[in-house]
Amino acid sequence: MDLRQLRCFIAVAETLHFGQAAQALDMLPASLGRHIKMLEESLGCRLLNRTTRNVSLTDAGSRFVGPAREIIKRTNDLEAMFRQTRTDTASVLRVGAIDSAAAGLMPRLLSHFRESHPEIDIQLLEQKTIRLLPQLLSGRLDIAIVRPPAALDPRLASRHLFFETAVVAIPDGHPLAARATVSVGDMADQPLIVPDRKSRPHSHDLTMKLFAEAGLTARVAQIAEEKQTIVNLVSSGVGLAIVPRWTARLAVGGVTYVPLDVPAGSARNKLALSAVWLRDTRVPARDAFLAELDKHMEELETSA
Template identity: 55%
Template sequence: MELHQLRCFLVVAETLHFGQAAQRLDMLPSALGRHIRLLEESLGTRLFTRSTRKVALTPDGTQLRDDARKLLAQADAIAMQFRHRARHRAALLRIGTIDSAATGLLPPLLHAFRKAHPDAEVQLMEDKTVHLLPKLKSGRLDLIFIRPPARLDEEFAQQFLLYEDIVVAVPSRHPFALRQSLMIEDLANQPMIVPERRSRPHSYDLTMNLFHDAGLTVHISQVADEKQTIINLVSAELGLAIVPQWSSRISLPDVSFVPLNVDARSTRQGLPLAAVWLRSASEPLRDAMLEVLNSHREFYSRPGTV
């Protein structure tokens, strides 16, 4: 029996849905099912009853759910205790960030932080929101800059920073490349490249909702995961893409970035960015970083600064 298997089991036990659990864990359903089978084999008992319509816990599964919660909480507390001691010895701050903040917000913020705390070491981890939140929860990160989900667990504290402006990436030979700005109606019938919703729900939903609010249908020509890949696909003239303004810093000679004007009555304000941390964790360096952030509001107070 491994801790990872218990973590997989607990998510299935809480959702009672293998597909939803696999999505939450960012795993293939087949891999999740294999971990559950191995756990059942190691314990010599069945943990779930499964039919085509529902998944339910067996009595042993119910008992293990309660025990696993206690065991994993204790394991996380032990790990956090030792990481906390090591960080205090090393004066280390571990920051997780999405690509947008890594490109726009973090460089000036780190510059100001290092001037105020020259002896502190900062480690950066760039990843997607869906991956950064579990790392923060387990104590592997101290502070993250993410696209905040609609509902955030009570154990997290957050500070909203801004809505990032959006632009349209277009091939440089496209007629739109000469425009000063675009409206969403201009994109009707244009082939659109969109991100994977599982890994970038804010960006995907923003594109789909902008079209929906205008009464338009999105003509998706390609789905891709990484922003760099999306921009390269635009360069190859496979379609247009609605992307955060920071993407215009990706320099490709065959791609132009044109501001997208959103109707002032629209509730689609751009892409949100927030700083998030654990409420219960006492982290002096993290608090020092937040203090620097709040004393330099020019880093994020203007739209499009990230």
């Protein structure tokens, strides 16, 4: 039995879903399953009941999860105590951001931050959520602006910021490009370009869920990963794409961005942004960054 196995078991116990637990831990479901199996073999009993549809705790699992959480909490507290190498006079803040935040939020926020705190240098890393969260846990980042994961590691703290505005990228000359707004129903028979779910689950699920909530099936013509690629495919006439409003700043010719008429509902939450950082650590520069976020939140949300 080791700490990795305990963390895997706790993640599954909290989500009762191997896929969500694996995503939260940035690992493959098969690898997660192996860690759980090794833990059960070392204890000599089953901790989880698994079927093709459901996951549940056994009686042994229910008794084991509490003490396991306590072991992990004590380990985390010990790590935090000895990993705290920052001082009150730290002059470098390491910030991670997904592409939406790096292009849409950070330019304005950094302008304000540098004006208020010229003594603090910012190191900015742009990456996907699944790559940024492990770097927070390892101490390589102080804070990250990400899509909130389905299950957040208990070692991390988070704060919801706002929801980004969704627009539809449409080829110039397309009949929908002249509209003031576009609804999901307007796109019912249109070919769509959607992000790869493995690397961009939130953006992928936004499109699919909007269509599902409207009682429609998305007509996916092309899967792509990067926003730049998606917009270039729109420009070439491959299809339409639902994207965050900041994507218009990519300056790709031949594309019109029309506001998406999003009905009130859960699908809109897929474009949420959150600030995430390592719990129980004291980083004055990070606190100053969060304060600047709060101070200018209304302006930042309006421009998102």
